[in-house]
Amino acid sequence: MSEGETPRAGAAGPADAGTAETVDVEAGIPEVGARRLDAATVDLRVQPTAMPDSRAASLLDRVWSTPRAAQLVRAAAPYDFLRVSTVALVAVLRERIDGALEHGAVQRIRLDATRDEQLQGVAVELVVQYGHDIRVMAARTLEVTEEVLAQLLGLQLPASAITTHVHVSDLTRGDPHLTDPLDER
Amino acid sequence: MSEAEHHLEEASSNALARRAGLGDRRAFEELFGRHIDSSHRFALRMLDSDPALAEEAVQEAWVKVWRRLPEFEERSAFTTWLFSIVSRQAIDLRRRRRPLAVDDQLLEPLAQETRIATPDTTDPHSAFLSNQLWESLLLALGELPWRQRAAWLLREMEQMSYAEIATVLDTTEGVVRGQLHRARRTLAIRMEQWR
Numbered sequence: 186m187s188e189g190e191t192p193r194a195g196a197a198g199p200a201d202a203g204t205a206e207t208v209d210v211e212a213g214i215p216e217v218g219a220r221r222l223d224a225a226t227v228d229l230r231v232q233p234t235a236m237p238d239s240r241a242a243s244l245l246d247r248v249w250s251t252p253r254a255a256q257l258v259r260a261a262a263p264y265d266f267l268r269v270s271t272v273a274l275v276a277v278l279r280e281r282i283d284g285a286l287e288h289g290a291v292q293r294i295r296l297d298a299t300r301d302e303q304l305q306g307v308a309v310e311l312v313v314q315y316g317h318d319i320r321v322m323a324a325r326t327l328e329v330t331e332e333v334l335a336q337l338l339g340l341q342l343p344a345s346a347i348t349t350h351v352h353v354s355d356l357t358r359g360d361p362h363l364t365d366p367l368d369e370r
Numbered sequence: 371m372s373e374a375e376h377h378l379e380e381a382s383s384n385a386l387a388r389r390a391g392l393g394d395r396r397a398f399e400e401l402f403g404r405h406i407d408s409s410h411r412f413a414l415r416m417l418d419s420d421p422a423l424a425e426e427a428v429q430e431a432w433v434k435v436w437r438r439l440p441e442f443e444e445r446s447a448f449t450t451w452l453f454s455i456v457s458r459q460a461i462d463l464r465r466r467r468r469p470l471a472v473d474d475q476l477l478e479p480l481a482q483e484t485r486i487a488t489p490d491t492t493d494p495h496s497a498f499l500s501n502q503l504w505e506s507l508l509l510a511l512g513e514l515p516w517r518q519r520a521a522w523l524l525r526e527m528e529q530m531s532y533a534e535i536a537t538v539l540d541t542t543e544g545v546v547r548g549q550l551h552r553a554r555r556t557l558a559i560r561m562e563q564w565r
Contacts, residue, residue, distance in 0.1 A: 214555050218562030222554070225507035225561060226526050232504065234411040236425065241406050244429050245399070248436045275440075276393025283389075290385075291392055312388075363377070365384035367444055 259302040261339040269337055271296050278333050282309065283362060285329045288317040290361040292354050304338065304347055310354040312361045323351040387448040391439035398436065405449065406432075408528060409456045415523050416460040418512050427463050431456040450537040453528070457520055457538060464516070503564065510560035518553040521546055 236244070253272050260267040279291045289311045297306035309326055313319055330349055331342040340347060355366040378386065378400045386404075389397035409431060414424040434455050442451060511519055517539055524530045524538060532543040532550075539546065 214558045215562040218558035218560070218564075219554075221503060221561035221564060222507065222558045225503040228504035229507055230527060234414050235407045236410040236428070240425060241402075244406070244425075244432060245402055247429055248398075248402075248432055249395075251433050251436055253437055253440060272393060279389065279392035279394060290388075292388060294392060361385075363381040363385055365382055365388055365444070367384045367447055368382045 256296075256298050257302050258296070258298045258304040258338065260337075261341070261345070264339050267338075268302060271298065274333075274337060277337060278307075278309070278330060281329050281333055282311075282326050285325055286311075286313075286322055288314040288361070289319075289322040289326070297348075304334075304340065306348040306350070307334070308350040308352065310352045312355045312357055312366060313353055314361055315356045315358055319353050323353070326351045383448045384444065387439060387442060387451075388444070390436075391442055398439075401448070402432065405452055409452060412453060412523060412528060413456055413460050415508070415511065415527065416457070416516075416520060417464060419508060423463055423467075424460075427456060427459040431459045434459070446537045447534070450530075450534050453524065453530075453538045454540065461516060503561070506561065506564050507557065510557050513560070514553055514556060517541075518549045518556070521549040522553040522557070525550055 255270045255272040257268040257270055258274065259265050260269065274296060275294045278294055282291050290313075292310040292312045294310070295306075295308040296304065297308075298304050307330055309330060311319075311322060311326060313322055327349060330351075334340040334342060334345075334347070342349065357364050357366055358369055378396055381389075381397070381400070383401060383404060386397045386401045390401055406428070410424060410428045413427040413431070414421065417423040417427060431452070435452060438455075442448075511522070514522065520539060521535050524535045525532075530538070532546045535546045535550075536543045
């Protein structure tokens with residue numbers, strides 16, 4: 186919702202509402218009806234509509250029981266009987282990289298795996314705060330990525346045949362952990 | 371772990387959506403807590419204040435949000451994306467229902483309807499009249515074409531801009547202006563008839 190705008194009825198008109206009275210008169214909107222509509226709109230806004238907490242909690246439970254699309258990737262020998270979901274890998278990578286970067290945050294992580302469940306590539310896109318050294322952040326991101334892949338899959342980078350890329354895809358003026366480029370457009 | 375990791379409540383919804391898409395469940399819970407009431411309110415008003423249908427619509431919408439967040443490309447703000455999903459979910463549910471004739475009901479005395487006192491209203495007569503007004507508005511809203519109703523609710527109840535409404539309804543700002551104007555005219559004519 187846009188900041189700085191207010192709803193039409195019962196308050197000053199929104200920034201992009203035009204001149205309400207002029208529009209109403211020109212379009213032949215009945216005056217008494219328009220006044221009643223505005224009053225009813227104000228009343229309708231304050232009617233309770235919140236979902237009961239217990240229902241909201243069960244709705245959230247339903248969400249958690251819904252799996253996201255994922256692929257499995259195989260750990261390195263001698264643990265190659267182990268397969269790890271890409272959803273779990275992405276979540277751990279996000280948490281560790283976000284935690285390691287003071288002025289950068291993960292925007293997106295793409296994992297490339299073959300049909301026989303071999304991880305082939307990792308691409309991490311970062312959003313970074315304007316004015317900070319992106320080379321340092323990229324190096325730290327690569328380091329953390331290698332640590333996570335070693336811990337979860339036993340993959341030793343850069344020896345393993347896995348390509349890793351770090352991209353800086355956007356900038357923010359504020360803390361990228363708390364804000365998004367969309368918020369600043 | 372940085373300080374910001376611990377301050378989800380300070381994060382914008384778009385930042386939370388980014389993190390939730392990457393598997394951060396705490397970020398998703400924060401997002402859910404922020405937007406469950408508004409998404410439920412919108413579904414409820416779109417579905418003629420039917421609580422069971424609204425809950426079903428909202429539940430399916432939030433399940434879709436959770437599943438699709440990893441592919442959410444942030445071409446629009448999270449809020450407009452969420453409302454577009456709720457809107458589509460509500461219209462799908464409504465299509466499955468048999469249309470109800472509400473003309474006979476509209477603007478008739480609502481003596482049999484449950485009355486909810488407006489907050490801060492101490493005069494019983496004023497409260498009665500006030501309830502009739504907003505209840506009549508709800509009935510009149512039910513007669514509006516779907517997109518006009520959605521546009522009006524997003525504007526007047528959720529305080530969205532024309533641009534945001536256009537994104538939610540996948541149309542242009544010009545179309546939204548037209549829909550809002552027609553909705554307001556129809557509602558005002560209905561309210562003019564109210565006694």
